[in-house]
């Protein structure tokens with residue numbers, strides 16, 4: 304968070320695509336809130352596989368909906384629209400978009416009336432070429448891709464989950480992952496392998512109809528995972 308504040312002093316919003324907690328505890332979300340500090344109000348949150356929607360709602364007032372129902376966000380940054388969708392499946396590493404989430408996304412895209420739009424979700428929506436991580440990606444990417452194909456105003460899709468930086472496409476829309484704020488994984492591997500890259504985050508700059516994005520890493524803080 305300190306490095307993010309050095310990079311951009313006054314961001315319009317902070318998008319947290321998960322995982323927000325590993326242990327899925329209220330204490331974990333309270334800790335996250337402490338780190339966000341006075342940026343808490345501008346945080347847009349969606350859960351990853353290692354999250355608990357009800358506990359997340361308990362700590363963050365801005366998360367809409369009730370208890371364990373899917374989470375979403377819609378934020379206008381004129382002329383842009385930012386949409387967050389929930390791919391969490393309780394107890395599973397893989398992701399899925401529920402009928403409810405897809406319906407809400409469809410309605411939000413219609414509401415956007417062709418304004419340039421970015422979509423955020425936790426799981427990677429198409430394969431990234433790493434066998435073990437592709438086995439826990441978004442399982443029902445097809446209806447999502449069909450929706451994107453009908454909405455050319457969607458200029459980019461952003462995800463977390465894979466713990467490394469990847470740039471790909473889904474339905475001809477570019478998608479970008481963010482590095483993990485903790486440990487990194489090797490970009491291509493048969494099984495889970497740590498990478499020694501430092502933690503980082505992604506910056507998105509909204510321009511007139513286009514966006515620019517870059518990855519910032521904490522180069523002074525190499526993160527060396529220990530075997531245990």
Ligand SMILES: [Fe+2]
Nearest residue numbers: 322351352464
């Ligand atoms: Fe994840």
